């Protein structure tokens with residue numbers, strides 16, 4: 035997308051293509067799961083029958099970072115692992131997003147004082163969505179994902195501007211809670 | 225003549241390929257977490273393997289020395305996050321033995337029930353990932369259905385799906401709502417068994433699956449003892465060692481169940497032991513619900529516990545094998561030394577022996593059979 | 604199978620400590636491997652090996668099982684200035700990773716171990732985290 039991203043002035047053709055791209059992208063956010071700790075189980079539960087990420091087109095966890103859009107960090111980043119996360123991130127094609135899942139990935143969480151931990155993912159990578167919880171409930175991750183989707187659809191790709199992170203609140207706001215529930219409610223049977 | 229060709233001819237005469245080193249992980253889709261494997265390959269055959277671990281080392285043993293005994297429970301939960309209740313129970317048993325705390329009858333039954341339920345969920349998770357490792361998506365999707373149902377019970381009774389922090393020194397946090405137990409009983413008695421039958425139909429009888437697992441990575445009992453392998457992997461080689469029988473704790477000696485063993489020692493045996501264990505565990509949980517006596521669930525214990533000076537080592541049959549807690553107390557409210565003997569750590573250390581000589585495509589089938597949890601290995 | 608602890612301990616110039624919850628055999632480090640060898644020949648299998656930092660000394664502690672339900676603790680005490688002991692790897696190959704971990708966390712060198720490198724921390728990490736002299740950052744600030 036170099037042509038589009040480097041275009042200086044938006045014009046009619048570019049913005050139309052851009053809208054199309056954004057629409058497509060927001061419906062196919064593919065994961066790169068650098069699955070580390072307990073939170074990755076809740077991520078796995080998202081792929082399972084009840085939460086089923088596939089319904090919003092995010093069910094694919096790609097084997098290679100080169101094919102994915104969203105880097106999920108579900109757990110602590112240790113000092114030994116940090117360079118690898120950076121490498122994985124650098125291998126992902128733009129545009130890319132990072133979700134820090136769980137208090138470990140946000141700040142170090144329960145292991146904050148430890149000698150082997152970094153104090154959160156944002157000390158090594160630019161984080162777009164912070165989802166708190168220990169462990170994160172799948173609903174909260176879903177909320178973060180839906181927010182990110184809205185962001186992807188709403189942000190122009192013409193010139194990748196600085197992005198403000200999304201903070202998922204510890205208690206989901208009622209209107210969003212209703213929306214997430216509605217999403218999940220259809221499949222309550224399983 | 226082709227032999228006369230300068231390069232082809234030489235190749236034909238001594239057709240030896242140079243070995244290459246392949247790095248797998250630590251970011252790898254089927255690595256079950258951040259595990260790194262260096263494989264030395266000759267063609268497709270694994271000559272030598274060297275696991276590299278520690279990518280998830282959070283220093284739990286050091287952190288625990290800076291927390292009170294009760295606060296350590298949070299760390300214990302996060303050791304082996306697939307079998308939380310087993311971890312908590314093992315830790316509680318260690319402290320209770322050290323501080324000589326009595327546990328009420330009903331609490332023992334509750335603990336046994338939770339431990340067996342979590343064994344089911346843990347093996348379900350393993351079942352799903354075995355499918356993934358061999359390239360099938362279906363098992364993992366299916367396995368999550370019963371798992372979620374049991375998690376619902378955990379959430380309703382302890383407040384959390386994954387990290388319950390439910391056991392206390394001298395009992396459990398609170399009693400369980402009888403209505404929840406009844407609903408669970410109905411589920412375990414019928415739907416779970418149906419689901420397990422379905423899994424057996426899906427995978428166990430599958431010819432492709434069988435031919436990929438049969439005879440793979442065989443291990444004998446002597447080898448298992450020498451490598452420190454425990455749990456279902458050990459029982460799959462014909463050993464009958466099961467700490468639930470050998471060093472009875474909880475109410476296992478009062479339940480009607482049997483320890484599952486197999487004599488073949490290969491990957492298929494490990495699979496079949498775990499599949500049968502799920503049924504046994506469900507049976508035990510059912511008996512617990514039926515026969516649980518009424519009564520207290522918690523004895524009074526000082527809020528800030530100061531166990532007497534001394535040390536204790538407690539062995540516990542976790543879902544992966546022998547989980548040991550070695551606690552050294554100096555009489556203060558914080559442990560002096562907090563050591564976890566992790567079953568998966570020892571089981572994975574046998575991996576180089578198991579996969580030497582195997583093909584690279586078999587590697588994940590072997591690795592899946594070990595059922596590791598990186599958080600517990602790295603601590 | 605039961606092992607006569609007193610006889611085994613005496614044969615390796617050690618003693619039996621029955622004060623704790625489990626019986627322990629304490630031997631000088633010179634006979635550490637012989638003790639393990641003798642026990643292993645008697646059919647004992649191991650379950651754990653770790654260290655405890657006692658300030659002036661470091662205890663190497665191994666947990667072994669004589670039978671399914673009978674558990675014995677083996678101990679040897681190393682002075683802080685010379686943390687070396689014979690490796691048990693030749694006796695029980697499974698000690699491989701346990702000894703590497705003890706080396707990584709306490710700096711105890713096991714003589715005869717085939718590959719004594721750091722296992723949990725990365726190469727190049729300085730210090731031995733589980734020693735009492737290793738302070739966490741929060742402690743350093745406090746002191």
Ligand code: SF4
Nearest residue numbers: 072136137138168169
């Ligand atoms: S936030 Fe909690 S549940 Fe998630 S990885 Fe960290 S310790 Fe585990």
